[in-house]
Amino acid sequence: MSKKGKIYITLVLLTLFAIVAVEMTKPEPINWFPSYALHHKIPFGSYVFNEQLERVSNDVTTVERPPFEYLSNNTISGTYLFYNGGIAFGKEELNGLLDWVSEGNTLMVSAVDFEKKLLDTLNLKTRTINITNNFNNKYQVKLVNPLLDNTTIYKYERPTTFFHFHEIDTVKTSILGFIDKYRGEQxxxxxxxxxxxxxxxxxxxxILNTFPQAFTNYFMLNSPNQDYTAGLMSYINTNKPIYVDTYYKTGKKFYTSPMYLFLSTKSLKWAYYIMLIGVLIYIIFEGKRKQRAIPIIRPLKNQTVDFTRTIANMYYENGKHKDIAQHKIQHFLEFIRNSMYLNTSEINNSFIKNLAARSNNSIEDTQTLFKLIESFNKKSKIENKELERLNTLIEQFKTHN
Structure with a gap:
C-alpha cells in the first residue's frame, strides 16, 4: 500500500474514533415516549404514581391481562383504574366492565379520548380543544371540589391534543375538573x-378524565401538580382494593428483542457499533486487496455447419458429383419422413399425390423432382449442371412447405 493510502486510512479511522468519542460523551437525550408504564422512570412513565399509590393503599393489584379475561376468571370488587394515551375496550369487554360497575364497583378511566359506545352509554360527547392563539401548547387544569382547593391551577406545557366534554347529561353527571388554554399569569x-x-x-x-398525563412522572414531579393527581384519586375509596391495568399501556414491561441489552446499555451499544464499523472497513480494504479480474470465457462455437461445408467442398473439388447427389437425396428423403410423416421406401403415384398435397407443391413439380432423382440413381456419373439442377429443384420444393 502506498504512503498516501496509509494516510487516508489513518484519517478515516481518527475521524471515526472522534465521532464515537463525541457521541459517547454527549448527554443522553430525554425520552419523551408516552409510555404510561408503571416501571418506567422516563417523563411519561408512571413510576412516581405507582410508588405513591402503594403508600396510600395497602391493596393495590396490577393486572397484566385483558379486563374481560380478568373479570371472567376472578371475583373482585373495588376500583379498576385505567390510564393511557388511548384505550379501546371493544363491545364485549366494555359490556363486561359496565356489568361489573353496576354491581357497586368503581371504574376510573383516564385517556385522551374515549370510544363511542362508552360515550353513548353515558350520554356524553367529546371535542378537541381549539389551539388557536395557543401555539406554545400551554394548558392548565383545575379541580372544582372546594374541599380540594379549587383555586389552584396546575400547568402543563407539552405539545399534545386535548379533548373535553362538550355535551354531558347534567342530571346524572357531576363535574370534577376543567381544562383550558394557558393565558398567562396576569x-x-x-x-x-x-x-x-x-x-x-x-x-x-x-369516573372519566381526558388528562392521562396527570399520572406521569413529568406532571407529578412539577410541584404542586401532585395535588391535582391526588385530588383525582380522592374520588375513589382507597380502603377497598384497587386494580391498576397494565395491559392497556403503550410501554412494554418485557423486551423480547435479543439486541435490547446491547442497545439499552451505552458502552455495549458503542462497542457493537465499533465492531460493525470495523467489519465494514475490513470488507472494503481486504476485499479490494484480494479481488482480481475474472477472465471472460467465451462459449464454444458450433462447428457442425463449417465442417459440413468443408466436406462438401472436398467432394465438389474432386469431382465426386455422384456422391454429393446421393447425400443430397438421402437428406431430402429424411426431410420428407420427419416433416411430412410419409414413408419413402416406395415411390409411386399415391406417394407423389400425398407429398404434393402436404408440401403445397404441384403434382407436376413433384413428379419432375422424383423423376430426376430416379434418373440419378441409374447413372454412374453426374455432371456439374445436373447436380446444380437437383439442388435447385429440392430448394424450390422446400420453399413451398
Missing part, C-alpha cells in the same frame, strides 16, 4: 372546558 382564565366527570352507573360509578 390574564383572566375562565376554565369552562370540562375534562373530568363522575357519573353513577347502577350501584357503582364511573
Amino acid at each position: 390574564e383572566n382564565s375562565k376554565t369552562t372546558l370540562v375534562n373530568a366527570i363522575k357519573q353513577s352507573f347502577g350501584d357503582g360509578e364511573i
Whole structure:
C-alpha cells in the first residue's frame, strides 16, 4: 500500500474514533415516549404514581391481562383504574366492565379520548380543544371540589391534543375538573372546558378524565401538580382494593428483542457499533486487496455447419458429383419422413399425390423432382449442371412447405 493510502486510512479511522468519542460523551437525550408504564422512570412513565399509590393503599393489584379475561376468571370488587394515551375496550369487554360497575364497583378511566359506545352509554360527547392563539401548547387544569382547593391551577406545557366534554347529561353527571388554554399569569382564565366527570352507573360509578398525563412522572414531579393527581384519586375509596391495568399501556414491561441489552446499555451499544464499523472497513480494504479480474470465457462455437461445408467442398473439388447427389437425396428423403410423416421406401403415384398435397407443391413439380432423382440413381456419373439442377429443384420444393 502506498504512503498516501496509509494516510487516508489513518484519517478515516481518527475521524471515526472522534465521532464515537463525541457521541459517547454527549448527554443522553430525554425520552419523551408516552409510555404510561408503571416501571418506567422516563417523563411519561408512571413510576412516581405507582410508588405513591402503594403508600396510600395497602391493596393495590396490577393486572397484566385483558379486563374481560380478568373479570371472567376472578371475583373482585373495588376500583379498576385505567390510564393511557388511548384505550379501546371493544363491545364485549366494555359490556363486561359496565356489568361489573353496576354491581357497586368503581371504574376510573383516564385517556385522551374515549370510544363511542362508552360515550353513548353515558350520554356524553367529546371535542378537541381549539389551539388557536395557543401555539406554545400551554394548558392548565383545575379541580372544582372546594374541599380540594379549587383555586389552584396546575400547568402543563407539552405539545399534545386535548379533548373535553362538550355535551354531558347534567342530571346524572357531576363535574370534577376543567381544562383550558394557558393565558398567562396576569390574564383572566375562565376554565369552562370540562375534562373530568363522575357519573353513577347502577350501584357503582364511573369516573372519566381526558388528562392521562396527570399520572406521569413529568406532571407529578412539577410541584404542586401532585395535588391535582391526588385530588383525582380522592374520588375513589382507597380502603377497598384497587386494580391498576397494565395491559392497556403503550410501554412494554418485557423486551423480547435479543439486541435490547446491547442497545439499552451505552458502552455495549458503542462497542457493537465499533465492531460493525470495523467489519465494514475490513470488507472494503481486504476485499479490494484480494479481488482480481475474472477472465471472460467465451462459449464454444458450433462447428457442425463449417465442417459440413468443408466436406462438401472436398467432394465438389474432386469431382465426386455422384456422391454429393446421393447425400443430397438421402437428406431430402429424411426431410420428407420427419416433416411430412410419409414413408419413402416406395415411390409411386399415391406417394407423389400425398407429398404434393402436404408440401403445397404441384403434382407436376413433384413428379419432375422424383423423376430426376430416379434418373440419378441409374447413372454412374453426374455432371456439374445436373447436380446444380437437383439442388435447385429440392430448394424450390422446400420453399413451398
